[in-house]
Amino acid sequence: MVDRASDVVEAVGSALDADVNFLLARANAMSMSAANRALAPLELKVRSYSVLALACAAAPPSQREIAEYLRLDPSQVVALVDDLQKRGLVERRADPSDRRTNVVGATPTGVELRAEAAAATQAAESELYVGLSPAQRQSLTRMLRTVAFPTE
Amino acid sequence: MVDRASDVVEAVGSALDADVNFLLARANAMSMSAANRALAPLELKVRSYSVLALACAAAPPSQREIAEYLRLDPSQVVALVDDLQKRGLVERRADPSDRRTNVVGATPTGVELRAEAAAATQAAESELYVGLSPAQRQSLTRMLRTVAFPTE
DNA sequence: GCACGATCGTTGAAGTTGTCAATCATTGAA
């Protein structure tokens, strides 16, 4: 039986496995499904967790900033924040300096859940990056950051 | 005006930018939108290009193998192959050893378009990874491969 | 040789996500 991914690689050969973009896509797909599995008991997904995490920042972001950071359409952020707000994890605060913008901040309950969620995803992460040494993993993080946030 | 991603990072702080999974997601989103833009003139997307590339392999894969490699549901592969086949880029070949499976191979036209597409994406790639030295980029590729294809 | 469960491709339905244009309130600049 040919079932494991490594077998498929062997069978298909090196058509795409040297392609950084493809590897990025596949690694991301694996990371996301693992993280979603880990977050499911908390009724969070990768998306809502990301928004919650950003809302926990010292300087809470506006919805527009969340959209840009997460590369989402602003209208998607509306739905995500709506949901988190209904669950009392997050709240929209008026920005005194610009009445158009909503600043999205976490409630105490939100901060708490965010901590639980962070622990849950970290466990899943460890499994995913098991093939990498701590130093390699750190190096991967650094390189991904230069790609994800250029010109810093 | 706060508009560039790096400004947003500065504003939001380090809520997620140490999170490998998040960086992976963001880097992938950027890579995909760049690749899709580059492929649009050829009427290809990242997905269809990936399938086409796999079909160009020396040992053409079955649809099931494509699905597993690309982490797609088999039913999605049906639609992708349908489209490429209608355009004469790819064909379903009977596998003599198993009449259930379709082997998906590229036609000469398909091989040709795949080459054009590879060139187009490569140009976009160079821009995306401009912050990395060739050695770093190679190292990134190697590490992503370990994550994307574990236990090799 | 034949029944049985498993696998491959396919279809269709249902849910989720992505994309886009339009709108309103507000802002900053001419």
Added chain:
DNA sequence: TTCAATGATTGACAACTTCAACGATCGTGC
């Protein structure tokens, strides 16, 4: 004081994902 630009929101629509079901075929065990 206008006027273009921006942030949030809504609604419509396309695209993608997920899942269960099906027919054809395979391999195993009897």
